[in-house]
Amino acid sequence: MKCPKCSSQQDRVVDSRPLKDGAAVRRRRECIDCSYRFTTYEEVEGEDLRVQKRDGRYEPFDRRKLMSGLEKACEKRPVNRETIEKAVDTIVEDLRRKYNDEIPTTAIGEGIMHQLREIDEVAYVRFASVYRKFRDIKEFVSTVESLDL
Template sequence: MRCPKCGCLEDRVVDSRSSREGATIRRRRECTRCGYRFTTYEHIEHEDLVVLKRDGRREPFSREKLASGIAKACQKRPVSTEAVEALIERVVQALREQYEREVPAEAIGHLVMEELRRLDQVAYVRFASVYRRFQEATDFVHEVRRLEGAA
């Protein structure tokens, strides 16, 4: 693993933890050259899923794209990196259990929204606003009212 600070390829593992599901291992590492500590995540590679987009296109499923969207929704919220990683892991695992090869983009969005609703309601509304393509402020108000009604 390359140190993100100095680029050295030598490090030592300080701590290792498995996720509850056992599909991801979180490792704290320390660079032997500069002493910088960083976290890496290891997960099992599965057969590639293909996302069926709304317009009919197909593109390879990207865990990084999923993580990016969730991270943007959770930005500046009191949500830990570990909680976000666990959420991503649950979504990916559910997709692999429910779909063999092709996953509708809509299914991914629904799973993420359900997980975010339980984790952080502001992050949920942020994600929903992009996923559902909110056009006006009333779209936000309507979604918040739905969220309050479900609570």
């Protein structure tokens, strides 16, 4: 595995943990050359998923985009990376279960909304404000009130 810091291909596995009921493995690695630690994931390669965009186009499913969306919503919130990674795993598992190989973007957005509602209300509202494209403050207030605080 190539070190993301120095590009060396010499590393050692520091820790391994099964994920997703044994369907994947998370490995902590340490670069032998620069001592940088990084995480890798190993899982059985599934079918290639495609995302159907609102305009009808298709593009390959990108787990990193999903992760990025959750990270942006949770930025500066007390949500750790492991919680975000678990949310991504849950969303991907749900999408694979519900859809064969073509996933509508709305399903991805709703999956993110559902997970964020469980994780952090502020992150949920942040994401909702972009995803739902609020036109005015009334829509925003309605979403906040739906949280049952």
